[in-house]
Amino acid sequence: MTWLVTGGAGYIGSHVARALAQAGLPMVVIDDLSTGFESFVPDGVPFVRATILDGENLQRVMQFHKVTGVIHVAGYKYAGVSVTRPLHTYQQNVTATATLLAAMESCGVDRMVFSSSAAVYGTPPAELVTEETPKSPQSPYGESKLIGEWLLADQGVARGLRHTSLRYFNVVGSASEDLYDASPHNLLPLVFAALVEGRTPRINGNDYPTPDGTNVRDYIHVADLAASHVAAAQRLDAGVTIEPAYNLGSGSGSSVGDIMRTVAEVTGIAFTPEIGARRPGDPARIVAAGDLAARDLDWKMRHSLREMVESQWIATRRAAQPSEAG
Known part of the structure; x- marks a missing residue:
């Protein structure tokens, strides 16, 4: 049983791939490296650099590697930017998913774990x-x-596809110092980049109807997220009952203000963030209950907010260090 991990060279996908490897599940990774890094792919795991918009190539990959299931992480993940790039977003997230499903049908691949979002x-x-x-x-x-x-x-x-969708929002942290979030749009990379460069971090809005005026979200550790992807894959492999969708939520949430205060504590850099305008399409609060996922997918919040921020800060600083090679 071999799993195809789409987007497996990205921040989230590489953590999923490493969790699969630790669980002993064979896999192949496909990624166009538009935002990922080949070095993130676990050692010894077959890697294909390609877009999932190419259905014929997807079929060749599935057939050659005898793929039996897909963990679909690849996609365009930036909610705020999607408002100004709707067609690109639909191409990457809808057309690509339809193309992937068609290739799966052609190859008889009948199970999928889909990386969805609380943005639904x-x-x-x-x-x-x-x-x-x-x-x-x-x-x-x-x-x-x-x-x-x-x-x-x-x-x-x-067609009898067996599937589940995992809905989550803000993913932070790192399970390994060599895996980091390089996104130009996600909160912590932006904040860390500003601090390293001596700039004041900027947040989008402080006039939301929340306790401190900043957005409230589920911030979850990427390793906890990856573990539930693996549990979902194992459940599909075992043929046991699985829900069509699960929330991977904290049940309580943290605000952007909470994040800023924790960043200051972890980095030792005191700052007061600049306040920018709200981003279009950005809700005030999304906090999800994770009870179903806890029941079926070994979901739990294993890391504190401080541990999430600290692990990502360590990985970010390591990535910024000059290479000793050459």
Whole structure:
């Protein structure tokens, strides 16, 4: 049983790949390296540099490596930027997913773990989101992830695809010092870059209807997220019952202000963030209950907010060090 990990050279995908390797599950990684790094792929794991928009190549990869399941992490993940790049977002997240599913159908690959998002909920009416909370995405990114879930569900009805979608929001931390988040849009990389360069970090809005005026989110450690992807894959391999979607949520959440205060403590750099305008399509609060995932996918918050920030700071500083090679 071999798993294809799409986007497996990226920040999240590489953590999933390493967790699969630690669990002894064979895999092949495909990534176009638009945001990932080949060095992130675990040693000894076959790597294919390619886009998942190429359906014929996907079929060749699946056939050659005898793929039986797909963990689909690849995608365009920037909610705020998606508002100004909707067509690109749909191409990368909807067209690519449909292409991937078609290749799977052609090759008889019948199981998928889909990396979805809490952005499918938009700004939910309840304080705590469950899997049954109405879906009302507020950005092309959130819409594209919801469409992806619909595609999986339709293939389940039409072709017997066994699948689950994992919904989460802000992923932080590092499970290894050589794996870091290089995103130009995610909060912690932006904050760390500013501090290293001697600039004051900037946050988007402090006038939201939250206790400190900043966005409240589930911040979850990337290693905990990866562990639940592996548990979902194992559950699909075992043929046991699995829910169509799971929230990987903290149940409580943290604000951007909480993050800023923790960054100051971890780095030892005192600062007061500059306040910018709200980002379009950015809800005030999304906090999810993770009860179903805890029941089925070994989901739990194993790391404190400080541990998340500290591990990412260590990985970021290591990445910034000049190479000793040459």
